[in-house]
Amino acid sequence: MPKLIKNGRVIDDAAAILVLDETQAPEALDLPAGPVFVPFAVWQAHKGQLAGQAGVGVWLDSHENVEELAADLDELPAIALNFPKFTDGRAYSAAALLRTRYGYKGEIRAIGDVLRDQLFFMQRCGFDAFQLKTGKYDDAQLEAAVASLQDFSAPYQAAVDQPEPLFRRAQRAA
Amino acid sequence: MYRYDPYDQKIVDERVAQFGDQTRRYLAGELTDDEFRPLRLQNGLYIQRHAPMLRIAVPYGLLSTAQVRKLAHIARTYDRGYSHVTTRQNFQFNWPELKVVPEILGELATVQMHAIQTSGACIRNITSDPFAGVAGDEYIDPRPWCEVLRQWSTFHPEFAFLPRKFKIAVNGASADRAVIQCHDIGLELKRDAAGGIGFRVLVGGGMGRTPIIGEEISAFVPWQHIITYCEAILRVYNRYGRRDNLYKARIKILVKALGVAEFKRQVEDEWAFGKDGPSTLTEAEVARVAAHFTTPAYETLPAEDAAYVAQRAATPAFAAWARRNVLAHKVPGYAIVVLSLKDPQRAPGDITDAQLDLVADWADAYSFGEVRATHEQNLVLADVKQSELFALWEKARAAGLATPTFGLLTDLICCPGGDFCALANAKSIPIANAIQARFDDLDYLHDIGEIELNISGCMNSCGHHHVGHIGILGVDKNGEEWYQVSLGGSQGNHTSIGKVIGRSFAAAEMPGVISTIIDVYLAQRQAGERFIDTVRRTGLDPFKLGVYGEAAAKERKQHA
Incomplete structure (x- = not known):
């Protein structure tokens, strides 16, 4: 079962990430049973059926804009944002927008090329669940990865996890 | 200058720990090259031709003497006794071993320095006016x-x-x-x-x-x-x-x-x-x-120090240096001093560990303990009393840091180029040194006047060739190093991008090409015109004619 870092712990998670291949049309798809993140195109095609269904979330690829989901956020317990490559930083802005602009309170899960050395930044931008790159880490390394969330104790700038910058949070001596 | 409080220090210390762990995992094979690359780049660490190159952040170019001495120590201990000032006012080391980089960062952290975001796809070191304040x-x-x-x-x-x-x-x-x-x-x-x-x-x-x-x-x-x-x-x-x-x-x-x-x-x-x-x-x-950028405790001094006037009159070499490398200061009796890193015997922007230690000593003695790095790859002592300029000059001259050419042709900007940089298409340092050797007559350099010559070894333009009055760009043609020349670029208020004059040249041709361009300028210039003014007035044609000759110019026109 895939592992997930959530709430500072490594947990098992059953949710599948549904990926369409080129031959599959979102409209003609048989939806899998059980917890699943569906692509945005599938969500659009089957929204009526999927909305409010337990265990169903949407995943967005890095080129897909969160604005498109804005009207549906109440129906979604979780949104996954994909990192096609860990160097593609668009999902950081996407997560920050979901939290700050749209006040999204559900889970935001990092999926794809998710590596422990980026977890700290992801957490600061509003991600609260991390499905690390498949096959990359053994159990001990996953436990070690949890520690990366604490790499820096008092960052300078405001972000989702610390809505106030250091100069408002702390009394700094001149 | 800004001094860290416990928050600043903590962030840098935590970075040292983080990067130490990342380096350990890379060396243990837990991180792939691709995974480690952005991590090391965001810590200023490149893998270069000879060894990793480590770029140290110097925020907006300001250094304390403790920091300068630490850079000297690092050059001596982990490198080959020298360091390089970059066009983002940073310092680079060319020879550190990867496994000691965390140790170097630990040393830097003790003097409130780091290598954070000196490379990579992120917000880089913020640069500013080297004469700020x-x-x-x-x-x-x-x-x-x-x-x-x-x-x-x-x-x-x-x-x-x-x-x-x-x-x-x-x-x-x-x-x-x-x-x-x-x-x-x-x-x-x-x-x-x-x-x-x-x-x-x-x-x-x-x-x-x-x-x-x-x-x-x-x-x-x-x-x-x-x-x-x-x-x-x-x-x-x-x-x-x-x-x-x-x-x-x-x-x-x-x-x-x-x-x-x-x-x-x-x-x-x-x-x-x-x-x-x-x-x-x-x-x-x-x-x-x-509050960290306070005005130093300036003395009340006459606008012109009598001894300074006399020293210039008595010592022509001092006068030549003062004319170029000493700049007006907003406070009467003080001066801004440019310590040149353009000794023709060295790569432009390079400085040895011993020189760094001396610069720190002079800054403590004469300039309130601060040093600045410029994007033109020199160092600055920003607050020197006129009455102490002669003593400073004698020491700087003995140390090879008083090349009196600030703002002249041989005070050129030059990237490390193909001698060091894995990205480069061509070497740039030998071109710089060859031009400096060709133009070694100070009177002639003064006659040519203010001019900016910038050299980059590749399109990444670290040597700012696009905004050089004369720009030189190293290009690769079938595995050979060639050099493209552009004219009319400029930095500052009237920034412009230079235009390429024509086909590129072999390295050996370059000093001659620059000589021809200067000859054309001297023949064309009107009273009071700097090089860039003449280029702007005449356009490139006279220069093309000089460099490529009548026949080539005609032929080019027909093909155009």
């Missing part, structure tokens, strides 16, 4: 604003993986000495009609493969809002900048594609959400930071 034409000191922006940009979680690198420069004087028009964001400090401080914001400038001069996106952003405004620019860029093509990934390409008006609309739509939010700057924070 001492120039007579300054209206607002840029240093506190640079520091505020440094803290904001350090480990900004949303902007650590931008489409490409992102450079910010700040200037606060009537003369632009920070090349703000060639930055991703260029900030010009201004006052509004009511006297309030703010910034004119330029966006989308840059050099590289596609040189573009930045365009104004806002005529005035009040100081309180500069962080939220920059965040809005960065967010639009992070979301919509191109990621499919490395060569089209800088913000300038996005700004050009959208047009500055549409880009501005998107930024201001975004800004509407962040404006007045928690990142809005407070007077207390700006005052806290500004």
Whole structure:
């Protein structure tokens, strides 16, 4: 079962990430049973059926804009944002927008090329669940990865996890 | 200058620990090359031709003497006894071993230094006017604003993986000495009609493969809002900048594609959400930071020191140095001194460990314990009494740091090039040294006058060749090193991009080509014209004619 870092712990998670291949049309798809993140195109095609269904979330690829989901956020317990490559930083802005602009309170899960050395930044931008790159880490390394969330104790700038910058949070001596 | 408080220190110490662990995991095979690359780059670490190259951040070019001595120590202990000043006012070491880099970072942290974000697709070291606080034409000191922006940009979680690198420069004087028009964001400090401080914001400038001069996106952003405004620019860029093509990934390409008006609309739509939010700057924070940039305890001195006048009259070599390398200071009796790193015997911008230690000693003795690095790859002692210039000059001359050519042809900007850099298409240091050797007559250099010659070993333009009055670019033609010459580039208030004059040249031809260009200038110039003025007046034709000859010029015209 895939592992997930959530709430500072490594947990098992059953949710599948549904990926369409080129031959599959979102409209003609048989939806899998059980917890699943569906692509945005599938969500659009089957929204009526999927909305409010337990265990169903949407995943967005890095080129897909969160604005498109804005009207549906109440129906979604979780949104996954994909990192096609860990160097593609668009999902950081996407997560920050979901939290700050749209006040999204559900889970935001990092999926794809998710590596422990980026977890700290992801957490600061509003991600609260991390499905690390498949096959990359053994159990001990996953436990070690949890520690990366604490790499820096008092960052300078405001972000989702610390809505106030250091100069408002702390009394700094001149 | 800014001194760390426990928060600043903690962040740097935590970075040392983080990077030490990342390096350990890389060496243990837990991180692949591809996974480690952005991590090490965001710590200034390149894998180069000979060894890793480590770039140390010098925020807006300011150094304490403790920091200079630490750089000397690192050069001596971990490198081969020298270091290199870069065109982002940083320091580079060319020979450290990867496994000792965490140890070097640990040493740097003890003097409030680091290598954070000196490379990589993130917000880079913020650069500024090397004469900040001492120039007579300054209206607002840029240093506190640079520091505020440094803290904001350090480990900004949303902007650590931008489409490409992102450079910010700040200037606060009537003369632009920070090349703000060639930055991703260029900030010009201004006052509004009511006297309030703010910034004119330029966006989308840059050099590289596609040189573009930045365009104004806002005529005035009040100081309180500069962080939220920059965040809005960065967010639009992070979301919509191109990621499919490395060569089209800088913000300038996005700004050009959208047009500055549409880009501005998107930024201001975004800004509407962040404006007045928690990142809005407070007077207390700006005052806290500004308190670090106090005016030194200047003495009350006559505007002109009598002994200094006499020393110049008695010692022509001192007078020659003073004429070029000593600049006017806003405080009577003081001077700004440029310590030249353009000794023709060394690579431009290089400095040895022993020289660094000496510079630190002189700064303590003569200049309130501060040193500055310039983007033109020299060092500056910003607050020297006129009465002490002669003593300083004698020491600097003995140490090879008094080459009296500041602003002249041989005070050129030059990247490390193919001798060191894995990205380079061609060597640049030998070209620089050959030109310096050709033009070794000081009287002749003075006659030629103020001129900027910039050399880059590849399209990445670290040597700022696009804005050199004479620009030289190393190119690769079928595995051979060739050099393309452009004329008419300029930095500063009248920034312009140079135009290529024609076919490129072999290395051995370059000193002759530069000589011909100078000869054409001297023949063409009218009274009082600098090189760049003549190029602007005549255009490139006389220079092409001189360099390529009548027949070649005609032939080119027919083909055109």
